[in-house]
Structure formats: C-alpha cells, structure tokens
Amino acid sequence: MxxxxxxxxxxxxxxxxxxxxxxxxxxxxxxxxxxxxxALRNPLKGLRSGDPASAAKLPYASLAKSYLRWSDLERSVADGTDRIGEVCDAQWKGLRDINTKVVPRVYLDWPPSGHFWPADLPQGRYDTPQFQERAVAMIQKLGACWDNDPRVAFVETGLVGLWGEQHDPKPSASLQKAIGDAFVANFRHKLLMNRYPGDFVDYPFGIYWDSFAHKEELLTHLPLLQSPRLIDRWKTAPMGGETAFDWGTPLGKDPTDAVVHNADAIIARIRELHWNHLGWLSNYDQQNPQAVANAARIQEALGYxxxxxxxxxxxxxxxxxxxxxxxxxxxxxxxxxxxxxxxxxxxxxxxxxxxxxxxxxxxxxxxxxxxxxxxxxxxxxxxxxxxxxxxxxxxxxxxxxxxxxxxxxxxxxxxxxxxxxxxxxxxxxxxxxxxxxxxxxxxxxxxxxxxx
Known part of the structure; x- marks a missing residue:
C-alpha cells in the first residue's frame, strides 16, 4: 500500500x-x-481532604492535610526519628493505594482541643532561646523523615501559633530566620509553604492561605501576593491552604453553598492567583448535582x-x-x-x-x-x-x-x-x-x- x-x-x-x-x-x-x-484526580493538586482518613471518600483528594501534634512526635528531646516514623506510618496508612500524598503540618496549640507541647518544653513560650533551639532540632528530625518520603507532597512550616497558622503569636524576625534557615537546610527535595505572605520574606516558600479569598484577608493578602516579590512565586512553589467557613465573611455559609453559588468567583480567584490546592471546600454535598458539577469545574482550574x-x-x-x-x-x-x-x-x-x-x-x-x-x-x-x-x-x-x-x-x-x-x-x-x-x-x- x-x-x-x-x-x-x-x-x-x-x-x-x-x-x-x-x-x-x-x-x-x-x-x-x-x-x-x-475533572481528574491527578496528584499534587486540587480539592484536598482535611485529613488522611477522609481522602478515600472524596473524588479528587490526591492531597490530604496531615495535622501532627508535636507531643505525639516528640514527648521529650530524647525521642528520635523512629517515633516520628511510627506516628506518620499509622496516620498515612493506605494512601499509596489511592494515589494520595500528604501535606503535613506540626502544631503545638489547637483551641479548643488543647495544648500539645512536649513535656520538657515550657508551654506557650515561643519567645525563648530554648524554643528556638528545639524548633530547629525538630525541623532536622522532620527533614530526615520526610524529605525523601514519597508520601509527602509539600510541607507547611507550621509549628508556631494557634493551629500552626503562625499567628497568636506571630513568629518574631529572629524565630522566622531560625525556622526558615532550618527548613531550607533540611528539605532539599520537598517544597515548603508558610502561612502569611508578609512573613519569611527571605525564603522561597509557597503560601498556605487558610482563609482563601476571605474578604477580611483579601485586603492584606492580595497586594502582597501581587507584589514583585511574590507575583511569580507560583511558578516554583505551591499556593494552597483552605477556604474558611467559621469566621468573618466566608465564600458561603458552608462548602456546598460556596460551590453551588460562588463557583465562578472561586475559579476566577484561583486563576488570578495561580492556586494549586484547597481544602475544606472539598466537603461539599456529593449528592447535590449542582455542587458536583461545579466542584468538577473548580478541580479543573486548580493546579495543572x-x-x-x-x-x-x-x-x-x-x-x-x-x-x-x-x-x-x-x-x-x-x-x-x-x-x-x-x-x-x-x-x-x-x-x-x-x-x-x-x-x-x-x-x-x-x-x-x-x-x-x-x-x-x-x-x-x-x-x-x-x-x-x-x-x-x-x-x-x-x-x-x-x-x-x-x-x-x-x-x-x-x-x-x-x-x-x-x-x-x-x-x-x-x-x-x-x-x-x-x-x-x-x-x-x-x-x-x-x-x-
């Protein structure tokens, strides 16, 4: 022929x-x-779950937030990396089988649940040389455990403040330098994220915005995210976090309401800021046809x-x-x-x-x-x-x-x-x-x- x-x-x-x-x-x-x-459940992007256990129940959760109490990972300075590995293995069990990776964050204070400081570290004292030293040592242990772990997608620097969100208290300039230097030194392979775009200004971190597009935080976050320092950061570091429905002026009264009625606005903001992943929003009602259709559109916009x-x-x-x-x-x-x-x-x-x-x-x-x-x-x-x-x-x-x-x-x-x-x-x-x-x-x- x-x-x-x-x-x-x-x-x-x-x-x-x-x-x-x-x-x-x-x-x-x-x-x-x-x-x-x-829409596709592709890795390293999209509508993530709030914890590893719920990832299998959500259609797009190739990412799962993993909140980890410091006191579970380290009861005292004598605990080594073996304990961190045991805690993570238990929490992350089965994620390989569903092609899901974690975004871990270590925290100390979680109102109203309580405080989770190791026994040999004074509770609430973020401002001491002892805390700074221990934070650096903890980051070294985390790097040894996570930097080459294929189950880890991105790492939120966390540690400081309520819920590990780096507020109440905000890390001081000296603590930001100590933590930032330690994360950069101990994470050569995993990409890192911090909470507020005005912090950690000397570090190439992405942002976890835990009140994404929230009216009250847009006033402060948007100018910084569009500033010369951060406007192209999305090209090399992930922008993620979650929506919030428990304070201020959220995107809707709950995830289903937000997805059904505000999908166009959410997608516009995702594309404007080149957002990679969002949690909480993924808890929409999967029996609501309009929510399902709009969630697919949001998933297509997030990430690559x-x-x-x-x-x-x-x-x-x-x-x-x-x-x-x-x-x-x-x-x-x-x-x-x-x-x-x-x-x-x-x-x-x-x-x-x-x-x-x-x-x-x-x-x-x-x-x-x-x-x-x-x-x-x-x-x-x-x-x-x-x-x-x-x-x-x-x-x-x-x-x-x-x-x-x-x-x-x-x-x-x-x-x-x-x-x-x-x-x-x-x-x-x-x-x-x-x-x-x-x-x-x-x-x-x-x-x-x-x-x-």
Missing part, C-alpha cells in the same frame, strides 16, 4: 472517532488526541491540567531505527506540576496493553509547562527502537510517572486512555509495512484509581 492509499485507509478507519484527527507530513503521522472534558494537543511520530520503523517523537502539551490549569516527574514513551502490545518497550524523554522538565505560556509544552526527542523488538504492530503510548515507583500517576486530559495510566496515541508498525486500524476501546480516566 502506498502512502497516499494508507492515509485514506487510516482516515476511514478512524472515522468512528470524530474527535480524533490524523494526517501525514512526509515520514510522520500527526495525531490530535480527543480532549477529555471531565495537561491537554495533549498533538503528537508526531513515524508510523513505520525497523528494529534499531530512530524513533522521533514530538509533542505539543497545553497546561489549561493554573499552576505547574511542581516536581520534575518523568514523561514516558512506550510501545504497547496491542492485545495485553503492556509495554514491549518503554523509556523516558531525556532533558524534559514538565515543571516548565506553564499555563498561558505558548510553546512551553512543545517537546521533542529522538529515541532508538531496540534491535531485539520483534516485528509487529504496537501502540505508541505516553504516561507521566511518579518517580517514587516508576508507575503511571498523572493523567493527561485526553479520553485516549487505558486503565493503568497510559495514553495510546496510534499504531507503529515495526519491521513490516504499515496497516491502518482503529485503536482499541478507551477506558474512562476518571474512573481509574492509580497507585505508587
């Missing part, structure tokens, strides 16, 4: 998928995969959303040949994917849907695909098909891997999806002439639970 005849045959075979477009340009095929219109616009590749190769692949990815969300997760290309067995060959794109940093930045998702790579690859027809597929496990984890917003996390693009014939064929049936990416 000559190339022109093959192109006609391919177009006929794909006619049953009107959202799918394919065409030839010289020795490559260009595929424009069908976009997926629904990678739409696979175009893929180019050769439809036929021989074993040992070069396999050039070009992609165009658009981030239609509000923030980056904050860690450099590998982008996999594979050739799948058409029957088992398992990789016969797989590798990752070299020198590709998915963190650079920013919303609103044209061309930031244009990627190109030249691979070599293994010489031992048997002749046959394979499905070229793409996947974003969690580096902790090497398993597919983050999904593209395309309906071309196979259960398990890979996205089929089109057929590649290895060691034999190309032949046109429709792709196998797709699976719904929103109905699949991944793990790491």
């Amino acid at each position: 000559d190339r022109r005849s093959f192109a006609r045959a391919l177009a006929t075979a794909l006619a049953c998928r009107p959202a799918w477009a394919a065409a030839f340009a010289r020795d490559r095929i260009t595929v424009r995969p069908p976009a997926y219109s629904g 959303r990678f739409v696979l616009r175009e893929v180019q590749y050769p439809p036929t190769i021989r074993p040992g040949d070069s396999l050039p692949v070009s992609l165009s990815i658009e981030n239609t969300g509000s923030s980056p994917l904050y860690y450099n997760w590998p982008l996999e290309v594979s050739l799948l067995d058409g029957n088992t849907r398992q990789p016969a060959w797989a590798t990752t794109f070299p020198e590709v940093d998915l963190r650079r695909i920013l919303p609103g930045v044209a061309g930031s998702g244009d990627l190109h790579a030249q691979f070599t098909a293994p010489g031992g690859l048997r002749a046959g027809r394979y499905l070229l597929a793409l996947a974003i891997l969690d580096p902790a496990s090497g398993l597919p984890s983050a999904r593209f917003a395309t309906s071309a999806y196979f259960r398990g996390g890979r996205h089929p693009v089109g057929w590649v014939s290895v060691g034999r002439p190309a032949s046109a064929a429709a792709l196998p049936p797709f699976d719904d990416p929103a109905s699949d639970t991944l793990h790491y």
Whole structure:
C-alpha cells in the first residue's frame, strides 16, 4: 500500500472517532488526541481532604492535610526519628493505594482541643532561646523523615501559633530566620509553604492561605501576593491552604453553598492567583448535582491540567531505527506540576496493553509547562527502537510517572486512555509495512484509581 492509499485507509478507519484527527507530513503521522472534558484526580493538586482518613471518600483528594501534634512526635528531646516514623506510618496508612500524598503540618496549640507541647518544653513560650533551639532540632528530625518520603507532597512550616497558622503569636524576625534557615537546610527535595505572605520574606516558600479569598484577608493578602516579590512565586512553589467557613465573611455559609453559588468567583480567584490546592471546600454535598458539577469545574482550574494537543511520530520503523517523537502539551490549569516527574514513551502490545518497550524523554522538565505560556509544552526527542523488538504492530503510548515507583500517576486530559495510566496515541508498525486500524476501546480516566 502506498502512502497516499494508507492515509485514506487510516482516515476511514478512524472515522468512528470524530474527535480524533490524523494526517501525514512526509515520514510522520500527526495525531490530535480527543480532549477529555471531565475533572481528574491527578496528584499534587486540587480539592484536598482535611485529613488522611477522609481522602478515600472524596473524588479528587490526591492531597490530604496531615495535622501532627508535636507531643505525639516528640514527648521529650530524647525521642528520635523512629517515633516520628511510627506516628506518620499509622496516620498515612493506605494512601499509596489511592494515589494520595500528604501535606503535613506540626502544631503545638489547637483551641479548643488543647495544648500539645512536649513535656520538657515550657508551654506557650515561643519567645525563648530554648524554643528556638528545639524548633530547629525538630525541623532536622522532620527533614530526615520526610524529605525523601514519597508520601509527602509539600510541607507547611507550621509549628508556631494557634493551629500552626503562625499567628497568636506571630513568629518574631529572629524565630522566622531560625525556622526558615532550618527548613531550607533540611528539605532539599520537598517544597515548603508558610502561612502569611508578609512573613519569611527571605525564603522561597509557597503560601498556605487558610482563609482563601476571605474578604477580611483579601485586603492584606492580595497586594502582597501581587507584589514583585511574590507575583511569580507560583511558578516554583505551591499556593494552597483552605477556604474558611467559621469566621468573618466566608465564600458561603458552608462548602456546598460556596460551590453551588460562588463557583465562578472561586475559579476566577484561583486563576488570578495561580492556586494549586484547597481544602475544606472539598466537603461539599456529593449528592447535590449542582455542587458536583461545579466542584468538577473548580478541580479543573486548580493546579495543572495537561491537554495533549498533538503528537508526531513515524508510523513505520525497523528494529534499531530512530524513533522521533514530538509533542505539543497545553497546561489549561493554573499552576505547574511542581516536581520534575518523568514523561514516558512506550510501545504497547496491542492485545495485553503492556509495554514491549518503554523509556523516558531525556532533558524534559514538565515543571516548565506553564499555563498561558505558548510553546512551553512543545517537546521533542529522538529515541532508538531496540534491535531485539520483534516485528509487529504496537501502540505508541505516553504516561507521566511518579518517580517514587516508576508507575503511571498523572493523567493527561485526553479520553485516549487505558486503565493503568497510559495514553495510546496510534499504531507503529515495526519491521513490516504499515496497516491502518482503529485503536482499541478507551477506558474512562476518571474512573481509574492509580497507585505508587
């Protein structure tokens, strides 16, 4: 079959998928995969849960807040990292199985529940050299436990003030320096966040705004978040936190009311400030159809959303040949994917849907695909098909891997999806002439639970 005849045959075979477009340009095929219109439970973003135990009950909770009492982690200075590990293992059990990671925060005072200071540290005395010394030592222990823990997404610096929100009292300048220096020194891999945009001004932290878009705090937060110091911080550090419904002028009387009646305003603020994740709001009534529909729109706006616009590749190769692949990815969300997760290309067995060959794109940093930045998702790579690859027809597929496990984890917003996390693009014939064929049936990416 000559190339022109093959192109006609391919177009006929794909006619049953009107959202799918394919065409030839010289020795490559260009595929424009069908976009997926629904919200996805993708990692490191979105409507998070308020605690690890509730994450499995919420449709988008790939993030879970983990509040940890200092006195549970350390009863006295004699306790080491083993105790921290035991407490975290108990609280975070099962999160790998539902592809959820935690955002931990250590606190000392939680009204009205009580105070949770270690027995050998004077309660309420944040202003002493002893507290500063112990805070630095605690951060060292936390770094040893969490900095390489794949269950940890981002870390809220916490520690000081009511609920670990760094107010009542606000950390002094000297305490901010001690804590800030300690977090930077002990967390080389995890991204960090502090509560107020006017604090920790010398540190590259993101913000956890625990009264997001609250009328009373907009007056102080908005000018700072849009100041030269912080206006681009979202590109390198996460902006998160939660909405609040227990004081002042909230977004609604409760999460359901906020999602049903104020979704447009919430989404506008998310996009304006490039917000990555929000809690509390996720507790909307899942039996309310309007709340469910609007929550999906909010989930789509939060964090990253990678739409696979175009893929180019050769439809036929021989074993040992070069396999050039070009992609165009658009981030239609509000923030980056904050860690450099590998982008996999594979050739799948058409029957088992398992990789016969797989590798990752070299020198590709998915963190650079920013919303609103044209061309930031244009990627190109030249691979070599293994010489031992048997002749046959394979499905070229793409996947974003969690580096902790090497398993597919983050999904593209395309309906071309196979259960398990890979996205089929089109057929590649290895060691034999190309032949046109429709792709196998797709699976719904929103109905699949991944793990790491």
